[in-house]
Amino acid sequence: MSFIEIKNLSKNYVNRRNTKRAPDDPEQPGEMKVLDDINLEFEEGEMVCILGPSGCGKSTLLRIIAGFDTASSGEVIIDKEKVTGASSDHIFVFQQNGLLPWMNVWDNVELGLRHMENEEEKNERIQEYIDLVELNGFEYNLPCQLSGGMQRRAELARALAVKPDILYLDEPFTGLDYLTHLKIREEVVNIHEYIGKTMIMVTHFIEDALVMADRIIVFSERPTSIKMARKLDFSRPRNINKDPGLSELRDEIFLMLGVSYVA
Template sequence: MGHIQISGLNKEFVNRRKTRREEDLAPFGQTVPVLEDINIEIEDGEMVCFLGPSGCGKSTLMRIVAGFDHQTSGSVIIDGKAITGPSSDNIFVFQHSGLLPWMTVWQNVELGLRKIENQDEKCEKIQEYIEMVELDGFEEHYPHQLSGGMLRRAEIARALVVNPDILIMDEPFSGLDFLTHMKLREEVVNMHQYLGKTILIVTHDIDDALVMGDRIIVFSRRPSQIKLNRKLDFSHPRNFFKKDTELAKLRDELFFMLGVNYAV
């Protein structure tokens, strides 16, 4: 399960900043349109990557889907039910580390299984997901003892252990070094192929979207509308450095669409 239907969604914020700034789109007390008439259908098991300029509302849309925020109008329907608030079926992995610093990796992952009373079953599931993200041997380590990539993997394990229908990740590779970024990106692709979860990823990295996504959605500047909604029918692993391929052409198109005149 994990079918998402977003229909006619609009989101406005009220400008509550009394001191006017040049970038303000509306005076104090007036509304600022962020998302305008967003219509998206995401199939069960799809990995969808969202691209767009900074501040266009990508993360806002993800918070609405996760139930942490509410649209001004329109609807978000997941598996036939309207979203009215957060749910363990829709797990959000935030851009910055959400691990509790006073808890070990094991204890952080265990948070999602508080309702399981059978200790043997609980321990088995915790160990399964820690091993899935290759953190076995680090169960008793605290977050400050982990590298950036290990922190991300621990967060993913904590999210997946509750067996959500939908996993939402906001800039999951931000702040990572290049090699860790590449390795973790590969792990997310492999995990998706193995688990078949619906995964929504907000990213500014076009290459990440091309390597991982079953579908790419590109937003315009505010008030944001959908500029591109394209399914990627390319097998994994993907290589966009081969010139004159459809994937390489799409890469050039995306760079141009986002305001960068760049060619491979």
């Protein structure tokens, strides 16, 4: 039995604006099928990247696994327990604005540790993770006083500080400039090597998936099904251009997603 199991999971959205459908349409009137009978398994400690065309429901799936959203049918089982809501053992790193903007970096990192009884231990832990993401000196800055990359690192610190079993990353590099993107990607890879926690990342950057993932899952267009699931046994650090296996896989995924030529 795997650490995370997704069984026959489907998700329909009610689309109020579009209630007229063709008579031979198998879907219910006004319903939009986003996820169609998804079955997936994740092993403990695995870093999985989910790719797919935009609007394919990959973020929706992640939000259902995290317990923020409910499935229309099917279930998610984590460590033998059915997911019914969010849990502080599984932390979600948001695409944007995940920090509470009225709290400084320190207070944000403290969120997950606020029930720790030993004040000294707690403060040490907060400082440890702020240092880990190299934000020392910015403890008392509000999120709006930080750059996009620093905000993302602060959120990572907040997520990691609770020592979660699972980290969900929803397009965590979106909106960052290219260099910051690469740097934070490297940090996430290092963190994964260092703490070895299960990570599930949704992204639309194919290169990120190739560099980071133990396994890549490619989703089809709506209603979503799994088009490809591939284990990556390449050693890290990876270089897509120098490793023919990786660049071949990249071209294959690009082709699968409808892009035939990549410079």
